[in-house]
Amino acid sequence: MKRRVTIMKKVFAFALTVLMVMSMFAGCGSSNAAKTTTAATEAPATTAAAETTAAETTAAAAELKTVEAGKLIMSTNAAFPPYEMVADDGSLEGIDVEVAGAIAGKLGLELVVDDMDFDAALLAVQQNKSDIVMAGVTVTEDRQLIMNFSDSYATGVQVVIVKEGSDVTLDNLGEKMIGTQRGTTGYIYTSGDYGDDHVTAYDNGASAVQALLNGQVDCVVIDSAPAEAFVAANAGLTILDTEYVTENYAIGVNKDNTALLDAINQALAELTADGTIQSIVDKYITAE
Numbered sequence: 001m002k003r004r005v006t007i008m009k010k011v012f013a014f015a016l017t018v019l020m021v022m023s024m025f026a027g028c029g030s031s032n033a034a035k036t037t038t039a040a041t042e043a044p045a046t047t048a049a050a051e052t053t054a055a056e057t058t059a060a061a062a063e064l065k066t067v068e069a070g071k072l073i074m075s076t077n078a079a080f081p082p083y084e085m086v087a088d089d090g091s092l093e094g095i096d097v098e099v100a101g102a103i104a105g106k107l108g109l110e111l112v113v114d115d116m117d118f119d120a121a122l123l124a125v126q127q128n129k130s131d132i133v134m135a136g137v138t139v140t141e142d143r144q145l146i147m148n149f150s151d152s153y154a155t156g157v158q159v160v161i162v163k164e165g166s167d168v169t170l171d172n173l174g175e176k177m178i179g180t181q182r183g184t185t186g187y188i189y190t191s192g193d194y195g196d197d198h199v200t201a202y203d204n205g206a207s208a209v210q211a212l213l214n215g216q217v218d219c220v221v222i223d224s225a226p227a228e229a230f231v232a233a234n235a236g237l238t239i240l241d242t243e244y245v246t247e248n249y250a251i252g253v254n255k256d257n258t259a260l261l262d263a264i265n266q267a268l269a270e271l272t273a274d275g276t277i278q279s280i281v282d283k284y285i286t287a288e
Helices: 012-028 033-063 095-107 118-126 170-175 185-194 205-213 224-233 258-273 276-284
Strands: 003-008 071-076 110-115 154-163 178-181 199-202 219-223 237-239 245-249
Touching (some): 071 095, 071 118, 095 110, 154 185, 154 205, 154 224, 170 185, 185 199, 185 219, 185 245, 199 205, 205 219, 205 237, 219 224
Parallel strands (some): 071 110
Antiparallel strands (some): 154 219, 154 237, 154 245
């Protein structure tokens, strides 16, 4: 079942209005003639600059090809905390959601998030039903054949969740039943390393963890960030000290939309340079 949520809207008109109001107040001051003159001469330039910036951003957005004009549609699977998850009020939040919102703002687009199964989220980009996919997506050779990827914006680490007191180790994983989320690199790596007979795929990470608690699997291989959230929420679980694999997350874009890919990479570079990306990550992942 797919759910659509509009996250943010363009705010250029508001910003421009604020600048215009500020210039009006600056021009109305009568206690200091010098200040009034300066404000009167500088305000039009400031307003003009704001109008130019807004116009350029709007024009750039108009040139971008998206599934729906003026919108950036992101497909995701909101069961992968802290990258994407459902908040208490039913809205969607997380690192990926906020990063996508910041990118949309840079591009002058309205972000719309479609929540669906992980496999469907990947397929939506291929079928031009969404503009981007962000769901803790790792770049792999197979995926590069069917979609383009942006520069990496985050690093993920695959870890192993087990019950406390379990005898599971990285050395004997091939002898155990491993739970993963269907379509993820956790599934790809473990099924490739140990065979499908030793791996059970679930629709989402929460279901895999529940299977572990129920004794249906011996462990769960998943990204470290959601792993920590699942362990914190479920007594009796722990994470093995040794990491399973390290990988980079990126944004998936349709193969035919190279202009959008270039615009996203430019936005990512700017958001990385000004510290926005790191501040979003720090909001959800606290360094120990």
